[in-house]
Amino acid sequence: MTEPGVWLVTGGAGYIGGHTVARLLSEGRRVVVLDDLSTGLAHRLPVGVPLVNASVLDTDAVAGALREHAVSGVIHFAAKKSVPESMADPLLYYREIVGGTTSLLTAMREAGVGRLVYSSTAAVYGMPKQGIVRETDPAVPISPYGHSKLVSEQVIREVGRAHELSWLSLRYFNAVGADTVGLADHGASNLFPRIFRAFAQGRPVVVTGGDFDTPDGTGVRDYIHVGDLADAHVAAVHRLERGPAAAVLNVGTGRGYSVLEVLAAFREITGEDVPYEIVAPRAGDPATVIASVDRIAEELGWSARRDLKEMVASAWAAVDLPPPSPSGPPHLEKV
C-alpha cells in the first residue's frame, strides 16, 4: 500500500484548521502547518507537527515549505474572518485574502503542487433570496470579506483552467462547537459566543429580529459542528487524491435552527434559564440561510452527523467562562 501524501495546512493553528489537522493525523497522514499565528495558537498543534511560522503572503516561504516537506496538496484556511473589520479596512482584507491566495497559488506552481482545498464561506451569497441556498444561486456578497473570498474562488477556478490544478472550494455555513477545550474558538462573533458572553456578564442574550417569516419569528441559520467540518476536509483530500476535481461545494447540515431553538438547546444542556431580549433586526440580515447539501453528498459522499444538542454540548464543554466576581452580576456555573 502506498503511503498517503503530505498535506500543507495554512492556518492550521486556527479553530477549523486545528480540528482538521487532528483529523488528518488520526488517519496516519503527515501534515505540515504554515501559520503566522496572528489569531492562531501554536499549542493547538500536537507535538511533532512541523509549524512554519510565516505568512501566506511570503511566497518564497510557502514554496520553500512545499518543497522541503515534499507536499502533495494544500488546505488553505489562513485568513482573517471578521465582516465588520473588513468593512472598516477593506484593503487589509483584499490584500490578505486575495493576495494570500495568489501568493499561495504562485508558490504551488513553483513547487509543482497541484491539489488545493479552499476555505470559502456562505458570506459569498450575501442576502440569498431563497432560504435554501444552492451553489448555482447568485453569489452577491455584501462585505469586503465575502467579496474577497469570492474573488479568491474565481482566481482558483481560472488558475485551475490554465494550469494543472485540481481544486475544491468549500463554502462553510456557521461553524460551532469544539472537539476539545484546546481547540475551542476564541475569535468567533456568531450566536454561540454571543450567548456565552451574555451568560458571563449576567445579562440577557440580545436576539436581533423577532418578526421574520420563520416559524417562531427569529432568524434561522445552518450551524455545523466543527468536527463535521473537519471531516468534510478529509473527504475533500481523499477526493482530490482519487483524481482531478474542480467544484464549489456548500458545507452545512442542510437543517436550519432558529435563535430560539438554539437558546432552548442551551437551556437544556446547561440546566439554566437563558433570558433573552428581542431587538430590531440588523440591516441586511436574511430570515433564513440553510445550505443545500446535495452536491457535497454527491461529490464527496460526505454529510454532517452531529445535531444541535451535540453542537451546544461541545461548545459548552469547551468554553472558558471568567470566574464569578462577588460584586459582579450573577454568574452561570458550568454543570
Ligand SMILES: NC(=O)c1ccc[n+]([C@@H]2O[C@H](COP(=O)([O-])OP(=O)(O)OC[C@H]3O[C@@H](n4cnc5c(N)ncnc54)[C@H](O)[C@@H]3O)[C@@H](O)[C@H]2O)c1
Ligand atoms: N469560523 C467560521 O464560522 C467560518 C465560516 C466560513 C469560513 N471560514 C473560513 O475558514 C477559515 C478558518 O477560519 P477559523 O474560524 O479557523 O479562523 P481562525 O482565525 O481561528 O484561523 C485562521 C488561521 O489563519 C492564520 N492566519 C491568518 N492570516 C494568515 C496569513 N496571512 N498567513 C498565515 N496564517 C494566517 C491565523 O493565525 C489562524 O491560525 C478562514 O479562511 C475563514 O474565512 C470560517
